[in-house]
Amino acid sequence: MKKIKKYLKKHLTKDRYHHTLGVAYTAMALAMRYNPNPSNSDFIKRAETAGLLHDCAKCMDNDKKLHICEKNGIPYSSFESSHPYLLHGKVGAHIAKTKFHIHDEDILQAITWHTTGRPEMSLLEKIIYIADYIEPSRSPIPELDEIRQLAFIDIDKAMEKILSNTLKFLESKGNPVDKMTQTTYDSYVRPTYKGGNLA
Ligand code: DGI
Ligand code: FE
Ligand code: FE
Numbered sequence: 001m002k003k004i005k006k007y008l009k010k011h012l013t014k015d016r017y018h019h020t021l022g023v024a025y026t027a028m029a030l031a032m033r034y035n036p037n038p039s040n041s042d043f044i045k046r047a048e049t050a051g052l053l054h055d056c057a058k059c060m061d062n063d064k065k066l067h068i069c070e071k072n073g074i075p076y077s078s079f080e081s082s083h084p085y086l087l088h089g090k091v092g093a094h095i096a097k098t099k100f101h102i103h104d105e106d107i108l109q110a111i112t113w114h115t116t117g118r119p120e121m122s123l124l125e126k127i128i129y130i131a132d133y134i135e136p137s138r139s140p141i142p143e144l145d146e147i148r149q150l151a152f153i154d155i156d157k158a159m160e161k162i163l164s165n166t167l168k169f170l171e172s173k174g175n176p177v178d179k180m181t182q183t184t185y186d187s188y189v190r191p192t193y194k195g196g197n198l199a
Helices: 002-011 014-034 042-053 062-072 078-083 084-102 105-114 125-135 143-153 154-172 179-189
Strands: none
Touching: 002 014, 002 042, 002 105, 014 042, 014 125, 042 078, 042 084, 062 084, 062 125, 078 084, 084 105, 084 125, 105 125, 125 143, 125 154, 154 179
């Protein structure tokens, strides 16, 4: 953990580092709430690790993100190449693996998918996705405090709410939506939806 924190302090801005600690603590709190095996704290430790590392590639130059993907055979879509900030999850997971020797697939997937989500996320993936949205220093978002409570009551309802809010936010800004963000939304919020243009 010390080595990870040292790396983050060096590579992230002050605000991003502060956000990262918030995500790690919030992820631990959610892991305490939903721990599938309350007689041991391994799940809580893993939530902390994933939370700390989720944005470790966030402050890297976009060119460098693309270069790391190229060099290491990390596949990316044309949408991601034109919006390379979306790649900080995939590149972050690569750093977690190569620099910090994390081979826990669930942690690596939680880092990889924390921005867009994906269908059928594991409990740990959901925890990181949600913690990223609700951590205490997140700047005001509509209904944030309701979602903060909901996260500790019903994790899937919190997922739905965050996914719909994110899509609404992207639409209001006129930002194009990544395929995976849309697919995740459809799978959680409109599970019967089978593709085509949204009305
Ligand atoms: O890295 P963080 O800021 O902590 O959070 P994040 O990894 O969830 O990234 C959030 C940003 O990503 C936010 O500005 C919205 C954007 N984003 C998420 N899904 C999509 C998206 N942007 C586009 N253009 N399309 C998406 O589908
Ligand atoms: Fe992020
Ligand atoms: Fe984040």
